[in-house]
Amino acid sequence: MKLDETDARILKHLQEDARISFRELGKTIGVSTPTVSSRVKALEERGVIRGYSALIDTEAIQETTSIVSVECQPKHLEKLAKSLSEKENVREVLVLSGSKLMCRLVSESEATINSFLAWLEGLEEIDRYSIDRVVRTTKKEPDAVISEGISIVVPCYLCRKPITDDPVTLKMDGRTHYLCCETCSKLYRERYEELKKGIPQESGKHHS
Ligand SMILES: [Zn+2]
The missing domain is CATH 2.30.170 (Ribosomal Protein L24e; Chain: T;)
Structure with a gap:
């Protein structure tokens, strides 16, 4: 099943601003409000749109982001990914090729980072890890790159x-x-x- 041009345009706009009205969205892309409404409903039903959420600026609430890279034996990878995923302050876990994991750790204080690192060092499955503070973000886009003809x-x-x-x-x-x-x-x-x-x-x- 392929995304057609209308679906692709709808997704693009919704990914930029989920609160845009169907009326306004329809006007922007040149289709009627009911068309937008039924397309969005179909995209939700098909599970392409998983939900809508607010983007909260972590800096505005004085949180800092760090990237934690972890290396381990291949046999420990899944268990480690699961343990890391269970941590509240770990907001994203990526399992990489070559038995590596990468997480985005968001913390409200130095103490949180320290207690996370203490916990991390206690995990015997880990061969090596490093942590780096994110100094500045120069690009952050939603994950999906939307173009016409994407298969669903x-x-x-x-x-x-x-x-x-x-x-x-x-x-x-x-x-x-x-x-x-x-x-x-x-x-x-x-x-x-x-x-x-x-x-x-x-x-x-x-x-x-
Ligand atoms: Zn069937």
Whole structure:
């Protein structure tokens, strides 16, 4: 499944400003408000848009950022990644090739950094680590680089397999449902309509 131009433009604008109104967004990209609304809904349903959150300036609340690099034996990598991920002040953990990990540590005080380092040194899985204070950020963009023609992976609503070709879509009750093939589509529609009639799923009429 590919992103078309309208989807790509919508995502670009929303990533820059999630609070832009559908009306304004539609005007900017030259489509109607209902089009924006239904596209956004579909992107949310397909899991492309995971949510909306406020960007809080860490400097404004006097927090500092450090980058912590960790090296370990390959067998310890997963456990270490998990331990680091559980720390509140660790805001991002990247597992790198070559048995390395990198984390972004945000701290409100020197004491927090020190206690984090004390904890880190107590981990016997670590071969080596280094910590560097971020002095200045000269670029920080949201993660997704959005361009037209990006493929979106959507699981089939019935069989849950990723849909690789164009999906078969069903519009029911104002929602778009995505299926991988005509067979899934037919079965899904039957089940959906039966469910709507109030027949419980365990009725034996279903082939699951
Ligand atoms: Zn399917």
